[in-house]
Amino acid sequence: xxxxxxxxxxxxxxxxxxxxxxxxxxxxxxxxxxxxxxxxxxxxxxxxxxxxxxxxxxxxxxxxxxxxxxxxxxxxxxxxxxxxxxxxxxxxxxxxxxxxxxxxxxxxxxxxxxxxxxxxxxxxxxxxxxxxxxxxxxxxxxxxxxxxxxxxxxxxxxxxxxxxxxxxxxxxxxxxxxxxxxxxxxxxxxxxxxxxxxxxxxxxxxxxxxxxxxxxxxxxxxxxxxxxxxxxxxxxxxxxxx
Amino acid sequence: xxxxxxxxxxxxxxxxxxxxxxxxxxxxxxxxxxxxxxxxxxxxxxxxxxxxxxxxxxxxxxxxxxxxxxxxxxxxxxxxxxxxxxxxxxxxxxxxxxxxxxxxxxxxxxxxxxxxxxxxxxxxxxxxxxxxxxxxxxxxxxxxxxxxxxxxxxxxxxxxxxxxxxxxxxxxxxxxxxxxxxxxxxxxxxxxxxxxxxxxxxxxxxxxxxxxxxxxxxxxxxxxxxxxxxxxxxxxxxxxxxxxxxxxxxxxxxxxxxxxxxxxxxxxxxxxxxxxxxxxxxxxxxxxxxxxxxxxxxxxxxxxxxxxxxxxxxxxxxxxxxxxxxxxxxxxxxxxxxxxxxxxxxxxxxxxxxxxxxxxxxxxxxxxxxxxxxxxxxxxxxxxxxxxxxxxxxxxxxx
Numbered sequence: 001x002x003x004x005x006x007x008x009x010x011x012x013x014x015x016x017x018x019x020x021x022x023x024x025x026x027x028x029x030x031x032x033x034x035x036x037x038x039x040x041x042x043x044x045x046x047x048x049x050x051x052x053x054x055x056x057x058x059x060x061x062x063x064x065x066x067x068x069x070x071x072x073x074x075x076x077x078x079x080x081x082x083x084x085x086x087x088x089x090x091x092x093x094x095x096x097x098x099x100x101x102x103x104x105x106x107x108x109x110x111x112x113x114x115x116x117x118x119x120x121x122x123x124x125x126x127x128x129x130x131x132x133x134x135x136x137x138x139x140x141x142x143x144x145x146x147x148x149x150x151x152x153x154x155x156x157x158x159x160x161x162x163x164x165x166x167x168x169x170x171x172x173x174x175x176x177x178x179x180x181x182x183x184x185x186x187x188x189x190x191x192x193x194x195x196x197x198x199x200x201x202x203x204x205x206x207x208x209x210x211x212x213x214x215x216x217x218x219x220x221x222x223x224x225x226x227x228x229x230x231x232x233x234x235x236x237x238x239x240x241x242x
Numbered sequence: 243x244x245x246x247x248x249x250x251x252x253x254x255x256x257x258x259x260x261x262x263x264x265x266x267x268x269x270x271x272x273x274x275x276x277x278x279x280x281x282x283x284x285x286x287x288x289x290x291x292x293x294x295x296x297x298x299x300x301x302x303x304x305x306x307x308x309x310x311x312x313x314x315x316x317x318x319x320x321x322x323x324x325x326x327x328x329x330x331x332x333x334x335x336x337x338x339x340x341x342x343x344x345x346x347x348x349x350x351x352x353x354x355x356x357x358x359x360x361x362x363x364x365x366x367x368x369x370x371x372x373x374x375x376x377x378x379x380x381x382x383x384x385x386x387x388x389x390x391x392x393x394x395x396x397x398x399x400x401x402x403x404x405x406x407x408x409x410x411x412x413x414x415x416x417x418x419x420x421x422x423x424x425x426x427x428x429x430x431x432x433x434x435x436x437x438x439x440x441x442x443x444x445x446x447x448x449x450x451x452x453x454x455x456x457x458x459x460x461x462x463x464x465x466x467x468x469x470x471x472x473x474x475x476x477x478x479x480x481x482x483x484x485x486x487x488x489x490x491x492x493x494x495x496x497x498x499x500x501x502x503x504x505x506x507x508x509x510x511x512x513x514x515x516x517x518x519x520x521x522x523x524x525x526x527x528x529x530x531x532x533x534x535x536x537x538x539x540x541x542x543x544x545x546x547x548x549x550x551x552x553x554x555x556x557x558x559x560x561x562x563x564x565x566x567x568x569x570x571x572x573x574x575x576x577x578x579x580x581x582x583x584x585x586x587x588x589x590x591x592x593x594x595x596x597x598x599x600x601x602x603x604x605x606x607x608x609x610x611x612x613x614x615x616x617x618x619x620x621x622x623x624x625x626x627x628x629x630x631x632x633x634x635x636x637x638x639x640x641x
Contacts, residue, residue: 059633
């Protein structure tokens with residue numbers, strides 16, 4: 001294992017024990033290195049959401065191993081896995097999942113709630129993360145007062161605030177219109193340039209094409225894993241701000 | 243990797259979290275806390291009112307003094323009413339430590355009516371008694387209207403009514419010329435007494451003077467009840483001597499009692515009546531508990547995505563369990579606190595209207611809050627376990 005490998009998925013199989021059993025993943029293997037920006041792309045039913053569960057340590061594989069920053073998830077109990085999530089993994093969801101009755105600041109600060117950080121420190125770091133996603137002026141607004149793109153930025157700030165080793169984004173542009181979606185992708189690119197490791201799970205090949213590395217899934221298998229030397233989007237499409 | 247140890251949430255964070263959970267659904271939280279509030283309010287009010295009425299009664303007893311003793315005629319060996327000697331009041335007056343002696347004499351076979359037209363069987367359970375002129379100083383009672391008997395009116399057909407006697411005769415104030423039909427002749431009403439606390443016999447009595455009783459009703463003047471006031475520090479000594487002094491020939495035919503003791507016993511016994519109301523309060527609490535459990539279970543279902551998100555943010559099952567449990571406890575305790583406040587307020591209003599001291603026993607408010615806490619913990623347990631056992635992937639991806 002290379003020391004820079006943040007995530008290592010090794011011959012992972014996932015079978016859901018329903019009747020009949022559903023085989024969602026069939027021996028998937030790949031590594032994601034520090035500082036990478038990766039798209040996992042595939043149609044519905046290709047197993048990419050199951051893969052997200054396993055990468056995010058929200059579920060365990062039937063066989064094979066998942067290592068996050070070198071730690072084998074299978075060796076950890078519920079407590080340790082939870083703390084692994086709290087300290088090393090940031091999630092961004094299609095539906096944002098923001099608490100409507102809390103301010104942007106408190107929503108972002110909640111990203112550190114389970115990491116054992118005191119409230120004053122949580123808020124201070126949340127303010128920094130909000131500034132990074134360009135919403136410093138709206139820190140005291142409520143999510144209901146924000147546009148979809150702004151809400152997703154808040155969710156990204158929440159994922160960022162714990163400075164996780166890896167950010168997993170599940171269809172982050174799925175609820176957004178095209179131009180807002182592009183600006184979110186641009187934000188990911190900007191964060192990646194600052195050193196963040198980001199995995200974007202998407203069914204949208206247009207989104208995937210913007211990413212320097214694409215892992216294509218079909219029927220629970222990785223069918224291709226390509227790395228472009230030149231990021232097409234950074235030249236062909238200008239970065240947009242909402 | 244040795245540092246992967248999840249930390250428990252700080253109490254401040256937990257309080258903030260569960261408070262936020264309730265604030266998001268204010269009306270629903272308020273309604274489900276209401277059941278518990280009603281139960282706790284009922285319990286606090288019942289305990290508070292009974293303690294306050296007890297305090298009121300004891301204060302009344304203190305005001306009237308605990309140094310009154312009564313001597314009354316007992317029964318003979320054959321079960322017939324015994325008679326107290328006519329000299330008994332005088333003899334008792336000579337016991338050291340006695341400060342006042344007054345007496346009444348029950349007049350048999352005489353009843354009082356509003357008018358001669360009332361059938362003679364409608365006696366209203368009233369008794370007619372001859373009373374010595376200083377009776378009120380001994381019993382501590384006061385007049386509500388008019389005047390008590392004096393040396394002049396004691397010789398004339400004039401009566402003073404006990405509080406209940408006046409009520410049953412339908413007389414609520416004293417007009418000049420107001421009269422009642424007593425022993426086949428009119429007696430003028432001079433006064434009406436306030437309710438007697440230490441000498442309840444007087445409440446249902448029509449009091450007339452000894453000379454009038456002899457003149458108009460042919461009474462023999464034997465006292466039936468003697469009211470004795472003693473110096474407070476000599477009450478026991480006086481009590482020990484009373485029977486033998488009142489009737490030296492047959493001390494066993496004399497009943498001696500200290501009415502304040504009976505009242506204190508009654509004040510203590512009153513709380514037995516509260517069982518029913520406490521039971522009703524407990525039922526309300528139970529219903530409230532079911533309400534809280536119900537609301538929490540619905541809340542867990544509704545907040546699947548929140549639970550999933552928290553798990554993704556690194557919450558352990560324990561974090562989720564504690565969050566929902568503390569939410570249920572907070573809800574119940576808020577209801578309990580509101581209930582204690584309401585119960586205390588009700589007690590205060592009622593007690594001050596009655597002129598009692600406001601007493602809310604620690605058992606009432608402490609128990610109310612404690613019961614609410616226990617109910618919250620019990621009602622929240624199942625929903626909290628459900629929330630914690632929810633798989634994060636299902637919670638997040640099955641909406």
